[in-house]
Amino acid sequence: MKQVFLFSNSTFALILSGLIIFSSCKKNSVTNSTDPNPSLTVDAAQSDAVSDAQFNDVFNITMGVQASDVGENIGLGTGSGIIYRTSDAASAKSTDSTARCFTVTVDPTTLHVFPKTVTIDFGSGCVGKDGKLRKGKIITTYTGPMFQSGSKATTTFDNYNVDSFHIEGTHEVENTSTSNAISWTVKITGGKITNTLNGKWRQWDAVRTHQQVQGNDTPYNLLDDVFQITGSATGSNSAGVSWTSTITDPLLRKFTCPWIDQGKIEITRNNNNAILDFGDGTCDNKMTITINGISYKISL
Numbered sequence: 001m002k003q004v005f006l007f008s009n010s011t012f013a014l015i016l017s018g019l020i021i022f023s024s025c026k027k028n029s030v031t032n033s034t035d036p037n038p039s040l041t042v043d044a045a046q047s048d049a050v051s052d053a054q055f056n057d058v059f060n061i062t063m064g065v066q067a068s069d070v071g072e073n074i075g076l077g078t079g080s081g082i083i084y085r086t087s088d089a090a091s092a093k094s095t096d097s098t099a100r101c102f103t104v105t106v107d108p109t110t111l112h113v114f115p116k117t118v119t120i121d122f123g124s125g126c127v128g129k130d131g132k133l134r135k136g137k138i139i140t141t142y143t144g145p146m147f148q149s150g151s152k153a154t155t156t157f158d159n160y161n162v163d164s165f166h167i168e169g170t171h172e173v174e175n176t177s178t179s180n181a182i183s184w185t186v187k188i189t190g191g192k193i194t195n196t197l198n199g200k201w202r203q204w205d206a207v208r209t210h211q212q213v214q215g216n217d218t219p220y221n222l223l224d225d226v227f228q229i230t231g232s233a234t235g236s237n238s239a240g241v242s243w244t245s246t247i248t249d250p251l252l253r254k255f256t257c258p259w260i261d262q263g264k265i266e267i268t269r270n271n272n273n274a275i276l277d278f279g280d281g282t283c284d285n286k287m288t289i290t291i292n293g294i295s296y297k298i299s300l
Contacts, residue, residue, distance in 0.1 A: 037272075038291055044243035044269045045276070045289075048235055051204035054162065055188050057082070057132075058171045062140045062155050065118055069104040072111050074118075074145045076184075083120075083128040101126035102134075117141045122160075136160035146184075149177045161196065168192040169204075176209070183211035188233075199238070206233030206245075215255070225255040229263070243269045257283035 061083060063076040083102060103121045118141075122134040136159035144151035155171040169191035176183045191204040214226035229251040236242040244267075251263035262281045267274040275290040287298050 040239075040241050041267065041269045041272045041274050041291055043237070043239060044235070044241050045245075045267045045274050047202045047237045047241065048204070048233060048243065048245045048267060051188075051191060051193055051202050051235060052206070052233070054165060054167060054193055055169075055171055055186075055191060055204070055206070057162065058138065058155060058167070059173060059186055061120065061138060062118075062153055062171070063146060063173065065104070065120070065140075070106045070116070070118055071109060072145070073147070074116065074142050076146050082130050083126075083134075114144050115141050133163050134161065146173065146175055149175050151175045164195055164197045166194040166196050168194075181212050181216050183209065185209045186231075202235060202237045204233060204235040207231045213252075223256055227253045229253065229260075241269060243267055248275075251278065252281065254283065259283060259285055 060078045064078040064082065064084065065075045066084060067073040101123065103123075105119045105121070107117050107119075117139065120138045120140075122136060122138075124135055126134050128134060136157065138155060138160060139158060140153050140155040142151065142153045146153055151174070153173045155173075157167055157169070160167045170189045171191075172187045172189070174185045174187075176185050186206075186208045188204060188206045191206070192201060193204070194201040208229060208231035211228050211230075212225060213228045215224040218224055230247050232244065232246040234242075234244050246266050246268075247263060248266045249262075249264040251260045251265070253260050260278050261283050263278050265276040267276070272292065275288075277288040277290065279286060279288075288295050289298055290296075
């Protein structure tokens with residue numbers, strides 16, 4: 001099966017940056033929209049973006065566990081450049097500027113015996129290759145190698161923090177691939193992200209399905225790979241804002257493009273909606289956010 005590529009530097013984290021710019025630079029225009037509290041709708045979109053980014057990070061780490069750590073290949077080949085050394089040749093030849101500061105344990109150690117529990121322990125502070133400071137443990141139980149259809153990986157956390165964010169909940173990945181296409185479903189249950197500096201929190205439950213829609217016939221050519229992302233989420237935060245987010249038009253991600261370049265997400269807070277539109281398939285960093293009929297261009 002073709003190795004999946006990394007969804008690192010989550011586009012939704014980039015959306016967050018765009019929304020911050022949007023909420024500050026377009027303040028007067030937003031005030032005139034039909035949404036009586038447009039800043040709360042923006043807050044909901046920001047909270048959804050932060051939550052998605054944090055749990056996407058968990059996906060990349062747990063699906064990127066290396067065979068050298070667990071004795072066999074059980075991941076999906078993601079995660080280079082996050083906590084492990086990047087896989088490109090230039091980096092491989094260079095000096096590792098950040099010494100490895102996490103440990104990986106596996107139980108049982110017997111090869112090909114599942115379920116297998118892998119614990120990544122970042123201790124009291126570990127700076128990853130991506131520059132983020134992680135603490136605590138990520139604990140994942142794999143029912144089988146994740147490149148095999150039907151395998152599941154269920155992750156919980158033990159006092160786990162990323163920078164100033166404390167992460168809680170259950171993260172589950174299931175390989176739902178068929179003989180014709182690679183796909184996996186990601187489910188977050190009871191997700192909670194708390195800012196340890198100010199106590200503010202976000203709760204988030206979500207289901208995301210990633211399916212390869214182009215490139216299935218060329219397993220050794222990653223350049224023609226295109227993935228389609230669908231799903232929905234519900235959330236709330238300590239400011240009293242509750243929302244739902246739904247991918248109304250499937251998001252498309254090409255291997256050759258660093259951006260999601262097509263699709264729409266609808267954020268709903270009470271009866272107020274925000275639409276995030278990623279465009280027509282052109283690979284660029286442009287998107288549009290629309291609140292109650294008023295649209296604004298954002299460069300990420």
